[in-house]
Amino acid sequence: MKLHIHKKAISPLIASVILIVFTMSIAALLTTWVQSITANQKESVDDSQDKINCFRSNMEIDNDFTKVDSLTNPTIFSARLKNTGQEDISIKYYRVWDNTTEPIMWKITDSNVNKTGIAKGNGLKIIINVSGLTYPDEFKKIKIETVCDGVYALIEKPTTGWREDSALTSTNMIAAEIE
Secondary structure (H helix, E strand, O other), rough: OOOOOOOOOOOHHHHHHHHHHHHHHHHHHHHHHHHHHHHHHHHHHHHHHHHHHHHHEEEEOOHOOEEOOOOOOOEEHHHHHEEEEOOEEEEEEEEEEOOOOOOEEEEEEEOOOOHHEOOOOOOOEEEEOOOOOOHHHHHHHHHHHEEOOOEEEEEEEEOOOOOOOOOOOOOOOOEEEEE
């Protein structure tokens, strides 16, 4: 006598549904993975483009125009900067030195682009606070830095001394805080 064993298989409809669900799951995972890679590549390209733009940037200082009013509190410093590069730039930090080895670093907090941004080919008169020095009478150097690494203006005290200007006011001074 023969035993007949009846094996049941899943119906073709259920098999098709399972196959479609499996395929869609794999497609969703691949889509997420590709979007992640694309986003990372876009970020990398944007960083590279920023570095290229910074490479084409340059800033110069008009030394004849620098002035200081050390009689006020805070001490006010004024300078005229010119963007001689091929890209717009903006000021991010400035460092102030006296006779100590460590400079005082000021981070610009002003969101007014008219005070901190310099369009290519244009100049900008800046007024900044340079108080907080250990030896204010020995204020000897200031470095104005942009958002681009390596693009800055370094101003050193002339041998004849800073040009004093008691008419300087803090009206258009760039907001900044010691970092």
